[in-house]
Amino acid sequence: MDIAMIEAAAGRAQGHIRRTPLLSSPRLDAISGRRVMVKCECLQHTGSFKARGGWAAVSALPEETRSNGVVAFSSGNHAQGVARAAQMHGVPAVIIMPSTAPVAKIEGTKALGAEVVLYDRLKDDRDAIGAALSESRGLTLIKPFDDPQVIAGQGTCGLEIAEQAADEGVTQADVVVCCGGGGLSAGIALALEARAPGLRVRTAEPQGFDDTARSLAVGSRVRNEGPEAGLCDAILTPMPGALTFPILHRLAGPGLVVTDDEVLRAMALAFAHLKVVSEPGGAVALAAALFHAQAFEGDAVIVTISGGNVDPGVFLRALEG
Template sequence: MTSVVVYDEVVTAAERLAGIVFHTPLLTSAALDSAVGGRIFLKPECLQRTGSFKFRGAYNRLAVIPEADRAGGVVAYSSGNHAQGVALAARLLALRATIIMPRDAPAVKVERTRADGAEVIFYDRLTEKREAIGAALAAERGATIVPPFDDRHVIAGQGTAGFEAVADLAAMGITADLALVCCGGGGLSSGFAVGSKLPVVAIEPVNWDDVGRSLAGGVIVPVSDPQPTRCDALQTLRMSELTFATLRANHAVAGVVTEAEVARAVAFAFRELKLVVEPGGAVALAAALAGVVDLKGKTAIVVLSGGNVDAKVFAECLAA
């Protein structure tokens, strides 16, 4: 049986990351509260170092690599946000980093990954297995593989976002009823559930809702019909046993949003919140605005998980 990630691991990660990650604030919006009929606190991880929550898990994982294994560096695979998180963490910790990225990854994510000194190797996300490429490269170089979500240190690091959010609310004398969290492979949503101890709704884009199907069916169900989506950060074909077990242990549920709902959320964040949020980072907000999760009379945390978006895609969302 897979051992789930537990609260003490998130607490340890929070101590390790103190002074390294940004303690992102909780933001409120009268327009958002009015639109959903509840009290919403936004956790803007789009303001995190590298522009997404991924830096939390990446640094937490790299920081525990034994000295004897550091010479081989690290290998990671990512559509962009995990890539940037690993690249920066590796630079800060003086480790060599190689990132395997899909050929259709947003240019801004590729450029910023390289800017932090990482080597980028491209693959086709629909015809090639990034895990196989990563395993072969790691074996050749003696490198440590840093998965985007299938790793307890990564999940615990992501969970510090939930740990922070709940602590900040407690300091205001407020207790949230639930949290809406963006979800691809389940690293952030499972970590957030552990770190916040709140009921979590994992939000996915339509046609990429394997986590929701898996939680509903009690067994991991891969994406069966992958379709184009602006939510490049959430194009994960299969969750892991670890994220599945951790989400189930914390009684998480899931919700789905459409491409149109995501575009409206990106536009809302820009116009009302003055924030740049990428489509994959806006799915939780999209679920709130579209009523996918009923928030009337409730106090909720809504995560904005990333802000790394190409100008063309961002403009399309604003126009939509």
């Protein structure tokens, strides 16, 4: 993985992936005690940054391989990113999703022309299901984060952050990234290393699913205990990726951990003051910047809102809270 792969992914993404805005609000600045600049990947195609990695991976496949179709497993955002890329390339997509995934994400994936296969997160092995489908149908498996092309695609977000921060006069700051398996944070970290070395990635995770923060603290990958179930469904991975963690271990600062209540408050504040909709997993970085201000130095912090695919009931809970 290097900057050349990220730049190549950016070239293939031209005309297919949005350059999302970097937004700010005086009210959010006041809460944090510093400038808070928000990279709104909730405004990306399919409602999350996963459109970047999905496009990068599908577009990089040789045509004869791609024509057979692709398979992916996801709670919803990677699903939609891969489904959209497959649809635009005119190839089949099979997406393996937990039966507990938000209805909005399941329906969104189907709307993009993908075949959805549901599984029980507590009983079934999604990797085994994916391997079986890949073998029986000749599909190419596109992993949600431990895939070099997916990481490169997510890294295109980092190229944009580097340019947008420079335009705002910010050359020294933490860049807080919502983190599940680490594809987005690793990709952004690689891009910033090459294009804005004064910007440092910090991962943000929900309490109880802080495998990356704990792994960074001890220097090796550790696993979460218990089922992958909780408010922040998009980033509930069992442990950091084999490809992503070495990148984060080398380039990222200490990990950050937030509570579900802080996530819901951040969702409401993003809607009130930025006029954007965030899903819970997409709001953890903003929650860290707003409610853990003591963890940062300097007069600015950059955060991602990584996705906005939220069920109405959950969003209403955030607004009413």
